[in-house]
Structure formats: structure tokens, C-alpha cells
Amino acid sequence: MNTISDPGWTKSSYSNGDGGGCVEWGATHAAALDQVPVRDSKDTALPGFTVAAPAWAVFVDYAKSVGV
Template sequence: MTSTEQLAWFKSSYSDGGGGDCLELAQAQGNSRDLIHIRDSKNPTLPHLTTTPDAWSAFLTYATR
């Protein structure tokens, strides 16, 4: 498994950089499948959520309705 320090985290292009609430995402391969990692940009050392690309896509589809 990839450690969170080795992941390339990125913020949404909608983030204004002004210190507001924001999520960061990273994509990594592990155990022969891609994984999406999601964390709070204000507290990157806290536990983060890991999900599959299919589940993340389904969430985004639901959230943007």
C-alpha cells in the first residue's frame, strides 16, 4: 500500500487558495486496482477516506445533481 506521504495530493481548480474549506485528492495504484484518497486540506495528518474510482464517480454524479 502507498503511504500518504508518497501520494501526489491536489486541490480542486475551484479552490481559491484563501484558506477556505477544501478537499484534496490523490490517486494511487495498489493491489491491482486504482484507489482514490480524499483528505481535509486543513488537517492533512488526520485519517483520510480511500475509495474506488467507481464509487467516487457515483458520489460525484449524485452530489452534482
């Protein structure tokens, strides 16, 4: 997998500091490589994972549709 030194981490709009489980995604990496790195926004030292951009788009659309 190709990588970018700073994937441009963007915190989910649902990461509001209330202790809920939220994610960050690598916007710069996604735009450049069509792969989306994802990690835990509460513990960014944990390893994340990467998904194909179309799969991430389906996930985000689903999350919006069910209100999560």
C-alpha cells in the first residue's frame, strides 16, 4: 500500500468529547490514493486500517441514513 506521511486526519463530526466511540479518517490520503485510512479518535496510538474509498462512501451514506 502507498502511504502519505500525513494522511490529513479529520475527526468525525460525531466526535464530540462525550466518550462515545468515534473515528478519524485520512482525508489527504483518501484524495490522493483512493483509499481511506481510519483510526480510533479516542486512542490515536492504536493501529488503524484502510478501506477502499467507494466502500467508505457506502459506510458514510449508511451511517447518515440511520442517524449514527
